[in-house]
Amino acid sequence: MARDEFDLIGHFFRRDTGAAPWLQLGIGDDAALLQLPPGESLAVTTDTLVAGRHFPHHADAFDIGWKALAVNLSDLAAMAARPLGVTLALTLPEADEAWLGAFSAGFFALAQQAGVPLIGGDTTRGPLSITVTALGAVAVTDALRRTGASAGDRLYVSGYPGDAGLGLALSLSTLPEPVRACLPAEARSLALARLARPTPRLALGLALRGLASAALDVSDGLLQDLGHLLAASGVGAELQVDALPLSPALQAWCASQDPLQATRWALAAGDDYELLFTAPAHRHDEIMALSASLALPLTCIGDILSSAGLRLTAAGRPWEHELPTGYLHFSGSSDDQAPTDSPPASRP
Numbered sequence: 525m526a527r528d529e530f531d532l533i534g535h536f537f538r539r540d541t542g543a544a545p546w547l548q549l550g551i552g553d554d555a556a557l558l559q560l561p562p563g564e565s566l567a568v569t570t571d572t573l574v575a576g577r578h579f580p581h582h583a584d585a586f587d588i589g590w591k592a593l594a595v596n597l598s599d600l601a602a603m604a605a606r607p608l609g610v611t612l613a614l615t616l617p618e619a620d621e622a623w624l625g626a627f628s629a630g631f632f633a634l635a636q637q638a639g640v641p642l643i644g645g646d647t648t649r650g651p652l653s654i655t656v657t658a659l660g661a662v663a664v665t666d667a668l669r670r671t672g673a674s675a676g677d678r679l680y681v682s683g684y685p686g687d688a689g690l691g692l693a694l695s696l697s698t699l700p701e702p703v704r705a706c707l708p709a710e711a712r713s714l715a716l717a718r719l720a721r722p723t724p725r726l727a728l729g730l731a732l733r734g735l736a737s738a739a740l741d742v743s744d745g746l747l748q749d750l751g752h753l754l755a756a757s758g759v760g761a762e763l764q765v766d767a768l769p770l771s772p773a774l775q776a777w778c779a780s781q782d783p784l785q786a787t788r789w790a791l792a793a794g795d796d797y798e799l800l801f802t803a804p805a806h807r808h809d810e811i812m813a814l815s816a817s818l819a820l821p822l823t824c825i826g827d828i829l830s831s832a833g834l835r836l837t838a839a840g841r842p843w844e845h846e847l848p849t850g851y852l853h854f855s856g857s858s859d860d861q862a863p864t865d866s867p868p869a870s871r872p
């Protein structure tokens with residue numbers, strides 16, 4: 525891009541996100557300099573969002589900016605890391621001032637909320653794609669890994685998985701109009717907001733240090749991500765499907781539509797960015813107290829077993845319904861196209 529286009533872009537991405545005493549040198553030099561807190565390890569994660577793959581081309585630029593940062597901060601939360609800074613690599617078809625203004629507003633709305641500075645970046649011309657790298661700090665003994673679950677632990681999920689699945693169905697216009705019309709406007713907007721602007725559970729991740737035995741964030745669908753946790757820990761689980769918390773939006777859905785579909789979204793749709801974690805059974809009361817202090821639902825949805833495999837139950841009996849094989853991201857070359865049978869893109 526021409527030099528003045530870079531200057532324009534720079535104008536949108538120099539913002540104060542609050543005090544960051546660990547930041548020795550921020551954006552503007554060849555590299556940023558960070559002072560890692562004594563005794564802590566650097567947690568690093570990166571994620572790319574591609575137009576037409578992870579979001580429709582017509583998606584709101586504010587939402588894209590928010591979500592590009594949110595999905596990375598969610599990975600730091602899942603490791604119980606405090607965010608130190610993020611970099612942003614932006615590939616743009618053109619330097620569209622209105623788009624950049626909205627994108628940066630969404631990006632910094634969350635950056636300021638999380639107190640995380642943008643410490644570097646790059647801009648190139650090409651099909652719209654956003655890569656964020658997030659850096660965090662966590663004492664190595666406190667990091668929440670996927671490997672720590674053991675038999676006798678209980679399984680928990682934060683918030684309400686499934687809202688983003690309903691939001692995706694609404695945004696792709698795959699629901700027949702009479703079905704959409706049955707859903708209260710409030711429920712529709714709640715589900716769409718959960719898809720567009722997920723909340724990285726940073727405070728929860730930090731509070732789970734020394735409490736949870738294993739954790740990850742739900743990006744590709746609860747069942748698929750649970751499978752990763754179980755495989756990493758070398759254990760199995762019983763998941764009580766009837767214990768899954770359903771949000772007000774999904775409850776509104778159940779009041780007029782097929783409740784099984786709501787359960788399917790909760791189990792298999794992705795993009796929720798809630799935390800799925802395990803903890804020893806004797807820590808249950810502490811987790812409930814944490815739920816109250818964070819004003820965030822933390823729901824026990826199952827138990828970790830020594831035998832491999834995942835059993836789904838409801839009312840103590842096997843829950844036997846068909847499910848999608850895994851979460852398929854928004855996929856396709858044109859807008860408003862339903863996800864296809866292409867292999868799912870997986871997020872760490």
Ligand SMILES: [Mg+2]
Pocket residue numbers: 598599602740741742743871872
């Ligand atoms: Mg993750």
